[in-house]
Amino acid sequence: MRQIHIREVGPRDGLQNARQRMPSDAKKAWVRAIAEAGVPEIEVGSFVPPKLIPAMADTADIVSYALALKDLQVVVLAPNLKGFERALAAGAHKVTFPVSASRQHSESNVRMTPDQMVEEVRKCAQRPHPGVLVEGAVSTAFGCTLQGNVPEDDVVRIAAALAEFCDHVSLADTVGYANPAQIKRVFKKVGKVIGSKLRTAHLHNTRGLGLANALAAYEEGVRHFDSSMGGLGGCPFAPGASGNVITEDLVFMFESMGISTGIDLERLMEARKLMVAAIPDEPVYGHMALAGVPKGFRAAA
Amino acid sequence: MRQIHIREVGPRDGLQNARQRMPSDAKKAWVRAIAEAGVPEIEVGSFVPPKLIPAMADTADIVSYALALKDLQVVVLAPNLKGFERALAAGAHKVTFPVSASRQHSESNVRMTPDQMVEEVRKCAQRPHPGVLVEGAVSTAFGCTLQGNVPEDDVVRIAAALAEFCDHVSLADTVGYANPAQIKRVFKKVGKVIGSKLRTAHLHNTRGLGLANALAAYEEGVRHFDSSMGGLGGCPFAPGASGNVITEDLVFMFESMGISTGIDLERLMEARKLMVAAIPDEPVYGHMALAGVPKGFRAAA
Numbered sequence: 374m375r376q377i378h379i380r381e382v383g384p385r386d387g388l389q390n391a392r393q394r395m396p397s398d399a400k401k402a403w404v405r406a407i408a409e410a411g412v413p414e415i416e417v418g419s420f421v422p423p424k425l426i427p428a429m430a431d432t433a434d435i436v437s438y439a440l441a442l443k444d445l446q447v448v449v450l451a452p453n454l455k456g457f458e459r460a461l462a463a464g465a466h467k468v469t470f471p472v473s474a475s476r477q478h479s480e481s482n483v484r485m486t487p488d489q490m491v492e493e494v495r496k497c498a499q500r501p502h503p504g505v506l507v508e509g510a511v512s513t514a515f516g517c518t519l520q521g522n523v524p525e526d527d528v529v530r531i532a533a534a535l536a537e538f539c540d541h542v543s544l545a546d547t548v549g550y551a552n553p554a555q556i557k558r559v560f561k562k563v564g565k566v567i568g569s570k571l572r573t574a575h576l577h578n579t580r581g582l583g584l585a586n587a588l589a590a591y592e593e594g595v596r597h598f599d600s601s602m603g604g605l606g607g608c609p610f611a612p613g614a615s616g617n618v619i620t621e622d623l624v625f626m627f628e629s630m631g632i633s634t635g636i637d638l639e640r641l642m643e644a645r646k647l648m649v650a651a652i653p654d655e656p657v658y659g660h661m662a663l664a665g666v667p668k669g670f671r672a673a674a
Numbered sequence: 675m676r677q678i679h680i681r682e683v684g685p686r687d688g689l690q691n692a693r694q695r696m697p698s699d700a701k702k703a704w705v706r707a708i709a710e711a712g713v714p715e716i717e718v719g720s721f722v723p724p725k726l727i728p729a730m731a732d733t734a735d736i737v738s739y740a741l742a743l744k745d746l747q748v749v750v751l752a753p754n755l756k757g758f759e760r761a762l763a764a765g766a767h768k769v770t771f772p773v774s775a776s777r778q779h780s781e782s783n784v785r786m787t788p789d790q791m792v793e794e795v796r797k798c799a800q801r802p803h804p805g806v807l808v809e810g811a812v813s814t815a816f817g818c819t820l821q822g823n824v825p826e827d828d829v830v831r832i833a834a835a836l837a838e839f840c841d842h843v844s845l846a847d848t849v850g851y852a853n854p855a856q857i858k859r860v861f862k863k864v865g866k867v868i869g870s871k872l873r874t875a876h877l878h879n880t881r882g883l884g885l886a887n888a889l890a891a892y893e894e895g896v897r898h899f900d901s902s903m904g905g906l907g908g909c910p911f912a913p914g915a916s917g918n919v920i921t922e923d924l925v926f927m928f929e930s931m932g933i934s935t936g937i938d939l940e941r942l943m944e945a946r947k948l949m950v951a952a953i954p955d956e957p958v959y960g961h962m963a964l965a966g967v968p969k970g971f972r973a974a975a
């Protein structure tokens with residue numbers, strides 16, 4: 374009985390930021406291994422212009438492959454209507470749209486204010502998409518490398534606007550600025566406004582607080598987490614600092630607490646090996662990979 | 675107003691396990707820099723047989739130096755009466771005695787059962803020690819590499835016995851086996867029996883849960899933490915896995931949550947540099963050192 378729902382975002386958030394390119398066949402083998410380890414949902418790629426992010430050029434192919442895997446929810450990122458059309462054509466189960474809560478980040482990234490970006494996503498969501506879930510992902514929800522502080526009222530306002538037309542909303546600590554007190558405070562504030570539409574904590578480990586923040590989110594009632602294998606997706610401005618919270622370590626934390634993720638840690642470590650073999654020069658992280666499970670460790674029932 | 679009391683244990687727990695030897699002069703400069711950063715308490719060494727642990731041979735000299743530093747509580751470890759006599763002669767403010775809760779670990783380490791070791795410490799505590807605090811440190815309180823599981827009842831029994839004659843009791847996750855749920859459960863159980871004599875969480879980061887465990891301990895009411903700069907004190911059996919929870923990152927976590935440690939993070943990073951320069955080949959860890967504080971970061975008032 375799964376109590377925590379972990380979405381692996383390595384194939385998207387990780388590889389998008391990797392220096393090395395993972396070949397499509399290796400991506401498929403990796404995605405399959407992740408799914409076979411019991412991960413219920415994978416963000417397999419993004420429909421962005423291939424010229425901008427060549428690593429994501431094979432997303433339609435990866436989606437098509439992933440759709441054949443058993444019990445797997447296949448998610449892609451789309452930044453706009455064109456990306457959404459491609460995601461629908463590919464047959465993804467869920468499409469996630471990033472909206473930065475930081476005005477400076479949003480303007481520098483997409484040349485729109487956060488509120489203008491919300492309207493762009495609204496237009497996408499108004500296009501018929503039978504059976505496909507739409508997720509609004511509030512990025513830089515806990516701070517921004519350009520702007521520094523991101524007002525919590527901005528996060529609440531954007532999340533509330535997205536919840537009008539999205540099935541789910543996630544809050545992302547895109548640059549690893551969050552602390553556990555802030556995580557609890559912001560999830561509580563947003564949850565008060567949008568209720569169960571608030572779903573996923575997308576955390577980074579840039580300052581080492583990834584797992585502590587995940588624990589805080591859990592204690593605040595969050596049951597859906599994004600993470601990436603090996604902590605792929607490190608920030609280029611912080612060499613050596615890992616990127617996303619590390620899937621293997623996150624699974625270990627919850628399982629050791631007796632909270633089931635439905636994921637087999639041993640098989641997950643095998644999937645990690647496939648990833649490392651496919652992009653051997655990419656820095657990867659993770660304490661499980663170094664120290665292994667404790668003697669006598671038992672996964673949650 | 676300090677809300678969290680952090681004890682730096684790097685000069686003892688860190689250097690004792692380091693491959694490189696830090697010269698006495700460098701130790702002194704490091705200890706001074708740590709104290710000047712606002713750390714209120716330092717475990718500066720241990721009175722163990724110098725033949726066994728040569729890195730600790732200069733402990734009396736370091737204690738004498740540290741006693742001259744302002745507002746610093748000077749702590750040493752002693753494993754037995756002889757060590758305690760040396761600690762008292764040196765003038766340490768506090769002496770900490772390790773007692774392993776794991777029967778196998780205790781027998782293999784000191785050839786005594788945990789209960790026999792408690793009696794050894796009792797004999798030490800019965801020796802007059804005016805003005806000097808005695809601490810019982812329950813090690814392997816959350817698991818053991820030899821024995822695996824350590825029964826929580828054993829931890830409670832040993833902590834209760836130590837509390838009869840110790841001023842303070844600490845619980846140590848010596849090998850990094852603890853998880854946040856266990857931390858809360860065990861601290862609560864022990865606290866019910868010995869009340870405010872239960873003082874310090876000594877956590878390791880072997881499996882990446884150091885900060886999450888510290889957060890859990892904080893939520894359970896713990897306000898005293900051990901940590902080591904750079905995560906010194908890694909387990910030789912887990913290369914790459916850091917040792918003690920990392921002081922810099924621990925300070926950052928609490929300060930970013932608005933909880934004051936009384937420690938100046940910038941000056942702490944300067945102290946770290948002294949340490950790294952003195953043992954340049956030693957593996958050190960820490961996200962603060964890699965990523966720095968977030969833009970707009972403000973320490974707790």
